[in-house]
Amino acid sequence: MNYRHIYHAGNFADVLKHAVLCLLVRHMQKKDKAFRVLDTHAGIGLYDLSSEEAQKTGEWRDGIGRLMAADLQAPVAAVLSPYLDAVRELNPTGDISRYPGSPKIARMLFRPQDRLAAMELHPEDYGRLSRLFEGDYQVRVTELDGWLSLGAHLPPKEKRGIILVDPPFEIDGEYDRLVNGLATAYRRFPGGTYCLWYPLKKGAPIRRFHEDLQALQIPKMLCTELSVKSDRDGTGLSGSGLVIVNPPFTLKADLHVILPVIKDVLAQDRYASQRAFWLRGEEAPEET
Numbered sequence: 001m002n003y004r005h006i007y008h009a010g011n012f013a014d015v016l017k018h019a020v021l022c023l024l025v026r027h028m029q030k031k032d033k034a035f036r037v038l039d040t041h042a043g044i045g046l047y048d049l050s051s052e053e054a055q056k057t058g059e060w061r062d063g064i065g066r067l068m069a070a071d072l073q074a075p076v077a078a079v080l081s082p083y084l085d086a087v088r089e090l091n092p093t094g095d096i097s098r099y100p101g102s103p104k105i106a107r108m109l110f111r112p113q114d115r116l117a118a119m120e121l122h123p124e125d126y127g128r129l130s131r132l133f134e135g136d137y138q139v140r141v142t143e144l145d146g147w148l149s150l151g152a153h154l155p156p157k158e159k160r161g162i163i164l165v166d167p168p169f170e171i172d173g174e175y176d177r178l179v180n181g182l183a184t185a186y187r188r189f190p191g192g193t194y195c196l197w198y199p200l201k202k203g204a205p206i207r208r209f210h211e212d213l214q215a216l217q218i219p220k221m222l223c224t225e226l227s228v229k230s231d232r233d234g235t236g237l238s239g240s241g242l243v244i245v246n247p248p249f250t251l252k253a254d255l256h257v258i259l260p261v262i263k264d265v266l267a268q269d270r271y272a273s274q275r276a277f278w279l280r281g282e283e284a285p286e287e288t
């Protein structure tokens, strides 16, 4: 386990993932009833962007750095406000030096009745995450293989939940593990809202991944992807995607508002692109 998210915190992939996570949380909160977020690969929760590691790659500058500096039109700012407000809250002076990871973002948006179960397997990162939430009765941090939690921690006792599966993709077979993990989890908790993250880079088996997901016969599956550059040079990530199972009915429309703008703001070359489409659902296989 070599992956450390501090090198990537706040990058373009985090922007899409965390903006969508906020929309999922806010949608759950349209009902008073409590819900649970299960974050299977949680990271350390709060990132110091002035740290040597974050400065070394500087990835956040082309992600949240650009977005915070952008002049967003009102409809776009409105959809992004739960996310951008969370980042602003941590950086009250306007200079961005702290960035919230997925567990922290979810927690910042919670009402008193909402709960978070966060899994982190790296011992050091687990230690930091559990210290971050020490004494917080709404959060439980567990040093557990996140893939196991898709069996062991579902369904949540609230019977309402968001499951974020955000593995590091540092070993082969993570696309297959995502498909198999979703199949396991969905059998246990078909009413959950799932959000699966995956990388886009040269040679990534995206078509087969999508086909494997479609073969699960899960009725509602939305997909969104953002590429910030061409994958032709084959170095690093060119983009990332999210598969959202049982998405809020408003999500696709919200994505259509924010994605073109996020793409323009974060584009690193003229090959930047974005799309949101149903992998399975009433409108499948339409693409935009």
Ligand code: SAM
Pocket: 001, 003, 004, 005, 014, 017, 039, 040, 041, 042, 043, 044, 045, 100, 101, 102, 103, 119, 120, 121, 122, 125, 144, 145, 146, 147, 166, 167, 168
């Ligand atoms: N979800 C976080 C966020 O959005 O802020 C970022 C998570 S990062 C991409 C992946 C994390 O998963 C790393 O912190 C890594 O240590 C952890 N990890 C790797 N393998 C794991 C496993 N099998 N179970 C749980 N955590 C794991």
